Amino acid sequence: MARNKAKYTESEILAKLAAQGMVNKKALDVRILDLSEVESAPANFFVICSGNVPSHTSAICDGVHETIKKATGYNPHKVEGYNNAEWILMDYFDVVVHIFLKEKREHYRLEELWADGKITVVDSEPAEEPAPKRKTAAPKSSRSRTKSKED
Numbered sequence: 252m253a254r255n256k257a258k259y260t261e262s263e264i265l266a267k268l269a270a271q272g273m274v275n276k277k278a279l280d281v282r283i284l285d286l287s288e289v290e291s292a293p294a295n296f297f298v299i300c301s302g303n304v305p306s307h308t309s310a311i312c313d314g315v316h317e318t319i320k321k322a323t324g325y326n327p328h329k330v331e332g333y334n335n336a337e338w339i340l341m342d343y344f345d346v347v348v349h350i351f352l353k354e355k356r357e358h359y360r361l362e363e364l365w366a367d368g369k370i371t372v373v374d375s376e377p378a379e380e381p382a383p384k385r386k387t388a389a390p391k392s393s394r395s396r397t398k399s400k401e402d
Contacts, residue, residue: 262287262345265319266296269341269348270373272318273300276311279353281373282362289367295345297368299361301353305336308350312339315348 259267266283273281278300286292298315302308312333319325327341327348337355341348349361362370 260295262295265323265325265343265346266298268319268322269298269315269343269346270300272315273298273311273350274373275318276307276314278302278311278350280356283371283373284362284365285369285371286365286367288369289365292365292368294347297347297349297361297365299349299351299356301351301356302336303353305352308336308339308352309333311350312336312341312348315341315350319343 266285270281270283279302281300282298284297284299285295286297287295300311302311312330316327316330319327325343327343329342330339331342332339337352338359339348339350341350351359
């Protein structure tokens with residue numbers, strides 16, 4: 252009997268969850284690098300984004316951790332750079348998350364170093380929620396209310 256192939260691998264799911272955690276915290280230029288076909292790659296996926304300031308990169312890291320923990324129960328094996336928050340690395344074994352300040356990302360250029368991988372640009376705009384339905388006001392009466400001197 253042939254085995255059904257899973258639609259997504261565990262690594263792919265983890266990478267997508269990391270990207271979603273980034274988007275939820277307004278990360279910039281979110282990309283998933285699929286390195287599964289690159290022979291010398293240290294992981295199957297890199298998930299990379301930028302933040303504006305150190306407090307933003309820290310918040311993105313927290314968002315990635317919360318999103319993955321809630322969905323899978325996993326904690327990162329190791330987190331590096333959180334205190335400095337210029338380049339935060341979260342190691343989930345087959346998925347490595349990189350959260351950079353913009354200028355550090357431009358300096359290290361991981362996407363260029365691992366250009367053999369397949370790059371997926373993630374939409375950094377959270378899905379729009381439908382506008383709340385407005386309650387319709389009761390129709391105004393055609394009678395005008397005027398105060399009489401007796402009121």
